[in-house]
Amino acid sequence: MSKKIGVFVCHCGTNISATVDVEKVAEEAKKNNPGVSYTTTYKYMCSDPGQKLLRDKIKEEGLDGVVVAACSPKMHEHTFRNAAIKTGLNPYHVEISNLREQCSWVHPDKPTGTEKSIDLVRMMTEKTRKDKSLNPIKVPVTKRALVIGGGIAGIQAALDIADGGQEVIMVEREASIGGHMAQLSETFPTLDCSQCIMTPKMVEAAQHENITMHTWSEIESVDGYIGNFDVKIRKKARSVDLDLCTGCSSCWQVCPCKKIKSEFDMGMGNRTAIYIPFPQAIPSKPVIDRENCILFKDARKKNIKPNDSKVCRKCIDACPIAPVKAIDYNQVDEIVEEKVGAIIVATGYKELDDTSLYGEYGGGKYKDVITGLQFERLASASGPTEGAIKRPSDGKEPEIVVFIQCVGSRDPAKGCSYCSKTCCMYTAKHTMLFKHKVHHGHAFVFYIDIRCAGKGYEEFSQRAIEEEGATYLRGRVSRIYKKGEKLVVLGADTLTGSVVEIEADMVVLASAMKAQDDATKIAQAVYIQYDKDKFLSEIHPKLKPVESSSAGIFLAGTCQGPKDIPETVAQAGAAASKVLALLSADELEREPVVAKVDRSPPPVFSTCIGCFYCQKVCPYSAIESEDIKARDGSVIKTVARVNEGLCQGCGLCAATCRSKSVELAGFNDEQIYAEINALEFN
Amino acid sequence: MKIKITTKELKSDFAEEVKKRSGIDVKKCYQCGKCTAGCPVAYEMDYMPNQIIRFVQIGARREALTSRTIWLCASCITCTTRCPKEVKIAELMDVLREMSLEEGLANPLEKNITTFHEAFLNSVKKHGRISEIGMIQEYKMKRPKTAMQDLLVGPQMLSKGKLSFLPHNIKGKNAIKKIFEKCK
Numbered sequence: 001m002s003k004k005i006g007v008f009v010c011h012c013g014t015n016i017s018a019t020v021d022v023e024k025v026a027e028e029a030k031k032n033n034p035g036v037s038y039t040t041t042y043k044y045m046c047s048d049p050g051q052k053l054l055r056d057k058i059k060e061e062g063l064d065g066v067v068v069a070a071c072s073p074k075m076h077e078h079t080f081r082n083a084a085i086k087t088g089l090n091p092y093h094v095e096i097s098n099l100r101e102q103c104s105w106v107h108p109d110k111p112t113g114t115e116k117s118i119d120l121v122r123m124m125t126e127k128t129r130k131d132k133s134l135n136p137i138k139v140p141v142t143k144r145a146l147v148i149g150g151g152i153a154g155i156q157a158a159l160d161i162a163d164g165g166q167e168v169i170m171v172e173r174e175a176s177i178g179g180h181m182a183q184l185s186e187t188f189p190t191l192d193c194s195q196c197i198m199t200p201k202m203v204e205a206a207q208h209e210n211i212t213m214h215t216w217s218e219i220e221s222v223d224g225y226i227g228n229f230d231v232k233i234r235k236k237a238r239s240v241d242l243d244l245c246t247g248c249s250s251c252w253q254v255c256p257c258k259k260i261k262s263e264f265d266m267g268m269g270n271r272t273a274i275y276i277p278f279p280q281a282i283p284s285k286p287v288i289d290r291e292n293c294i295l296f297k298d299a300r301k302k303n304i305k306p307n308d309s310k311v312c313r314k315c316i317d318a319c320p321i322a323p324v325k326a327i328d329y330n331q332v333d334e335i336v337e338e339k340v341g342a343i344i345v346a347t348g349y350k351e352l353d354d355t356s357l358y359g360e361y362g363g364g365k366y367k368d369v370i371t372g373l374q375f376e377r378l379a380s381a382s383g384p385t386e387g388a389i390k391r392p393s394d395g396k397e398p399e400i401v402v403f404i405q406c407v408g409s410r411d412p413a414k415g416c417s418y419c420s421k422t423c424c425m426y427t428a429k430h431t432m433l434f435k436h437k438v439h440h441g442h443a444f445v446f447y448i449d450i451r452c453a454g455k456g457y458e459e460f461s462q463r464a465i466e467e468e469g470a471t472y473l474r475g476r477v478s479r480i481y482k483k484g485e486k487l488v489v490l491g492a493d494t495l496t497g498s499v500v501e502i503e504a505d506m507v508v509l510a511s512a513m514k515a516q517d518d519a520t521k522i523a524q525a526v527y528i529q530y531d532k533d534k535f536l537s538e539i540h541p542k543l544k545p546v547e548s549s550s551a552g553i554f555l556a557g558t559c560q561g562p563k564d565i566p567e568t569v570a571q572a573g574a575a576a577s578k579v580l581a582l583l584s585a586d587e588l589e590r591e592p593v594v595a596k597v598d599r600s601p602p603p604v605f606s607t608c609i610g611c612f613y614c615q616k617v618c619p620y621s622a623i624e625s626e627d628i629k630a631r632d633g634s635v636i637k638t639v640a641r642v643n644e645g646l647c648q649g650c651g652l653c654a655a656t657c658r659s660k661s662v663e664l665a666g667f668n669d670e671q672i673y674a675e676i677n678a679l680e681f682n
Numbered sequence: 683m684k685i686k687i688t689t690k691e692l693k694s695d696f697a698e699e700v701k702k703r704s705g706i707d708v709k710k711c712y713q714c715g716k717c718t719a720g721c722p723v724a725y726e727m728d729y730m731p732n733q734i735i736r737f738v739q740i741g742a743r744r745e746a747l748t749s750r751t752i753w754l755c756a757s758c759i760t761c762t763t764r765c766p767k768e769v770k771i772a773e774l775m776d777v778l779r780e781m782s783l784e785e786g787l788a789n790p791l792e793k794n795i796t797t798f799h800e801a802f803l804n805s806v807k808k809h810g811r812i813s814e815i816g817m818i819q820e821y822k823m824k825r826p827k828t829a830m831q832d833l834l835v836g837p838q839m840l841s842k843g844k845l846s847f848l849p850h851n852i853k854g855k856n857a858i859k860k861i862f863e864k865c866k
Contacts, residue, residue: 478720
């Protein structure tokens with residue numbers, strides 16, 4: 001039975017009609033083609049009247065196949081298929097012939113454009129003839145979400161999802177949630193105390209009944225697909241029982257290892273071996289740093305179980321919990337398995353710390369050349385100096401501080417070409433914090449461009465110059481060298497064309513925001529793409545900014561690229577709303593364009609020979625193996641099977657299959673050959 | 683000195699010409715000034731190194747080629763080493779010197795330097811390496827005002843064996859000759 005096909009050619013204003021004679025295309029579609037019973041052209045097929053025309057004609061003409069010759073199927077395939085559904089026609093009988101992106105936009109003259117368009121429409125008409133009805137695939141949804149990362153992005157996303165009534169599992173690899181925002185002193189452009197606005201959120205997340213928190217934990221593996229992820233979480237041995245510990249502080253007060261550089265204080269202060277990262281940590285329960293604890297060092301040396309070592313047991317002796325102590329030296333890593341329906345990756349950034357990159361700035365040699373985050377810790381009331389600005393070398397109050405912007409940013413020679421976006425603002429903030437604490441001090445800023453795009457940002461940076469007395473010099477610093485107790489900063493002011501030499505007491509480098517060292521590891525664990533700078537990639541830079549390349553996995557915060565707190569919070573909210581939308585349905589409908597491996601009646605069972613070449617090429621790990629069993633349970637044959645939930649319909653397996661046993665629904669061999677033949681034999 | 687840049691300069695293809703001769707793309711420069719900041723002879727220059735690049739970027743040919751800066755550059759390569767955009771600034775100065783000489787635009791204030799370069803090259807051409815005495819002789823003859831300059835270091839250098847009265851010729855003098863011919 002031959003199909004009745006309708007061809008609708010769109011002008012797309014003049015986008016198509018300027019280089020394609022649309023009337024002629026419609027006319028030719030009908031010629032020598034008995035299957036095509038109706039053709040027309042229309043100014044904008046995607047408009048409401050255009051869609052109505054399509055619906056009306058399907059009904060009036062009794063069409064059971066439609067070709068819309070218009071823009072890319074990426075744009076409006078969905079629109080026209082939905083219009084078909086309203087008339088009762090199975091949407092997979094509607095095909096798009098791309099006359100815009102692949103024809104009118106790329107060809108300069110009308111004759112060529114028209115000729116190619118006629119061919120394209122004929123090809124699609126032939127394919128439509130072979131189209132079969134397909135029904136959407138339904139997959140169940142696990143109504144829980146996983147948030148990887150417990151910084152401001154992760155906390156905000158978790159809170160939004162939890163407030164929306166869904167369960168959230170939060171994984172943070174450090175001992176406490178809070179991330180970089182908890183380290184900051186004050187935040188631009190309002191100068192409110194970072195911890196004062198951060199800690200209420202941390203507490204809220206910890207107390208929320210819908211949030212389960214795993215700190216000191218990492219993602220071991222992620223399997224499954226949208227709506228149905230299986231996650232393995234490694235709970236690293238904390239050496240402290242979270243249920244028993246009350247966070248009373250007895251243990252870390254007696255710990256004898258007091259000279260360990262605090263990661264939270266960016267090495268500006270010290271911590272003990274059993275420690276909480278900062279006073280407001282959540283959970284406020286310690287962890288033992290097994291690398292530096294003398295008991296664990298001794299156990300490693302003697303190759304005995306840590307609990308058998310008798311070198312130092314001060315913390316366990318001090319622990320007031322009885323009868324079972326809250327400290328367990330022999331604790332081992334534990335793997336927790338969780339099922340979730342959606343994942344938000346919010347793993348954050350790290351500050352450029354490769355000091356060897358900048359040999360001309362001392363390469364880490366000079367104690368008084370510090371990074372932006374180190375300055376934050378100096379200025380923070382909870383920092384190692386309790387907010388007093390003291391230089392690290394001798395604890396003196398610096399009078400002249402030079403701030404250097406773009407250290408590691410906008411520097412292709414050092415392998416980092418992007419702008420870190422936040423440094424202009426935080427440097428302006430640093431000059432203010434410095435002036436507020438050292439009134440007689442002077443702040444100099446070397447900059448290339450001041451980029452303060454954001455609400456109230458320009459005014460803030462101007463305030464640093466006009467009211468707070470910071471001197472801005474336009475030029476990059478070439479070298480810093482030591483001269484007695486001073487640091488000589490050799491810079492330039494290109495606006496006057498002069499060399500500038502400043503004898504400074506302290507230098508602060510506005511270090512770049514870089515991707516986490518193990519960003520690629522997490523990207524590979526959850527199958528998402530990353531860019532040349534190892535920031536995780538969104539699927540569309542404008543229209544899908546929080547969606548990753550894998551369905552059901554979303555991005556929030558600085559793991560996707562440098563951004564400030566307001567932007568991070570907004571993105572986290574956006575990702576959370578996507579997750580809530582996903583989890584709101586009991587079942588997910590998926591496009592039925594998926595691959596299928598042949599199943600035949602006995603004695604063949606399947607033409608698949610089980611070579612599993614398809615498994616090797618599949619980028620989505622969607623090919624599984626299946627044993628075809630006889631009634632007595634014996635295995636007759638092991639063949640490939642496609643997991644419809646994971647399959648994205650790319651067709652690589654179908655192209656690779658040596659026995660032609662894989663078929664991609666909607667793009668089977670018959671349909672593709674019909675298209676090619678239409679081109680070849682006309 | 684005030685300079686007026688007009689459409690003529692802005693539309694000229696000076697930057698392209700420099701690129702063709704040397705492969706140096708001045709468009710890459712975003713004027714951060716790191717070259718100027720680290721230049722050990724910037725204090726003597728009439729224009730800062732980053733300004734010379736800017737002149738090339740906007741087609742201000744005359745300003746670039748008549749500047750003293752291009753002659754004062756000591757080719758220490760600090761700027762090239764530290765440039766975040768990997769612009770070969772010291773090499774650019776070389777090209778500008780060549781162009782300046784070709785077009786007779788070399789700054790008269792820096793005649794000493796051009797003469798010194800000539801004397802140096804002539805000596806290499808003749809002997810395959812420099813003969814200090816010969817070179818200094820030629821230089822001082824051409825620039826008599828400098829005749830008494832640095833005279834006192836002469837005996838010191840002599841006593842330390844740093845100067846010899848007779849020139850030393852190298853083995854591959856012919857090869858050097860060929861290089862000079864090729865560069866003509």
